Amino acid sequence: MMYLKLPREDFDAFFKNLQEYGKIYGPVKAGSSAYNFKEVTTLDEMDLSYNRTIVPPKKFFVGLKEKIFEFDEKRAEFREVIEDDPRKVIFGIHSCDIHALKLLDKIYLEDMADKYYLERRRNAILIGIDCHPDEHCFCKSMGTSYATDGFDLFLHEISDGFFVRVGSMKGHEIVAKNKGLFDPVGSEDIEEFKRSQKKRLDEFKLELNLSGLQDMLELAHNSQIWDEYAEKCLGCGTCNLVCPTCRCYDVIDFVNLDITTGERVRRWDSCMLRRHGLVAGGLNFRPTRVERLRNRFNCKGSLLEGMLNCVGCGRCTVYCPAGIDYVEVLRKIAGD
Numbered sequence: 370m371m372y373l374k375l376p377r378e379d380f381d382a383f384f385k386n387l388q389e390y391g392k393i394y395g396p397v398k399a400g401s402s403a404y405n406f407k408e409v410t411t412l413d414e415m416d417l418s419y420n421r422t423i424v425p426p427k428k429f430f431v432g433l434k435e436k437i438f439e440f441d442e443k444r445a446e447f448r449e450v451i452e453d454d455p456r457k458v459i460f461g462i463h464s465c466d467i468h469a470l471k472l473l474d475k476i477y478l479e480d481m482a483d484k485y486y487l488e489r490r491r492n493a494i495l496i497g498i499d500c501h502p503d504e505h506c507f508c509k510s511m512g513t514s515y516a517t518d519g520f521d522l523f524l525h526e527i528s529d530g531f532f533v534r535v536g537s538m539k540g541h542e543i544v545a546k547n548k549g550l551f552d553p554v555g556s557e558d559i560e561e562f563k564r565s566q567k568k569r570l571d572e573f574k575l576e577l578n579l580s581g582l583q584d585m586l587e588l589a590h591n592s593q594i595w596d597e598y599a600e601k602c603l604g605c606g607t608c609n610l611v612c613p614t615c616r617c618y619d620v621i622d623f624v625n626l627d628i629t630t631g632e633r634v635r636r637w638d639s640c641m642l643r644r645h646g647l648v649a650g651g652l653n654f655r656p657t658r659v660e661r662l663r664n665r666f667n668c669k670g671s672l673l674e675g676m677l678n679c680v681g682c683g684r685c686t687v688y689c690p691a692g693i694d695y696v697e698v699l700r701k702i703a704g705d
């Protein structure tokens with residue numbers, strides 16, 4: 370890892386120079402206390418002290434609703450389509466969201482790589498930034514509060530600028546092109562970086578005990594706890610849509626009036642919606658809200674090559690219209 374310092378007076382020039390890598394998207398206020406990643410052209414448009422965005426950065430890599438190819442049945446042809454510009458800079462991504470993308474990489478890139486996801490991932494620059502946890506963040510418990518890889522550059526604010534970690538070849542290229550803007554780190558900067566990390570870890574208020582989580586979930590299969598929360602749940606699917614690790618999607622073919630040409634579209638899906646389990650013949654393999662709620666918690670508590678399917682971002686708790694608190698449910702399941 371290479372460590373550098375970006376003095377505050379060079380921050381604006383650094384930001385402007387990133388525009389050569391594509392459009393820049395950063396955290397912008399959306400209402401009184403909510404944020405979303407939006408296109409920005411100046412530093413002032415962003416609030417880099419944001420807690421979390423409503424929609425996670427997965428939206429840049431798997432479109433909410435995207436055409437994947439057009440087909441012509443008569444000619445037996447199809448044409449693959451990527452509708453957006455895959456070149457972009459995601460500025461100010463948090464560590465938990467970087468971990469979530471690493472999980473999505475396993476799904477979309479290992480075995481048979483998804484070319485749409487791959488194209489966007491290859492062409493995107495990720496600039497991480499330190500966050501300060503609020504009462505709903507529990508990434509420290511999930512081991513995702515610090516990213517050691519999965520980013521190009523990571524910025525840690527210190528008194529007179531940023532302590533920068535360079536995490537990839539693309540990150541090295543950016544630094545090389547902007548070498549006049551960076552300084553070597555001094556011992557004072559290193560000490561300040563260490564102090565800021567310690568302070569940040571001490572700020573976490575919410576903790577989740579993960580010990581035996583998978584067993585606890587399995588043993589709770591018939592628990593009344595699911596009924597209690599299913600009674601409150603509106604079945605709206607928001608928890609899936611805002612979750613940075615949820616990746617269920619639906620594939621639909623739209624055929625034109627000529628009945629030979631059309632397009633294939635994929636769009637985000639939600640396992641909390643009743644129709645998610647509906648299959649041909651009208652059978653629904655998860656017909657009740659209790660089953661859907663339990664399935665979601667089991668999915669989030671399961672491991673994918675050693676990584677949990679939850680990074681502790683707190684979005685599902687914050688944006689659940691029924692006030693269902695993710696950590697509270699798991700604590701009840703574990704008997705805490």
Ligand code: SF4
Nearest residue numbers: 612679680682683685
């Ligand atoms: S399950 Fe909830 S807390 Fe965990 S990653 Fe998804 S939205 Fe964030």
Ligand code: SF4
Nearest residue numbers: 602603605606608689
């Ligand atoms: S966001 Fe809340 S109400 Fe909506 S489906 Fe998820 S748990 Fe149920």
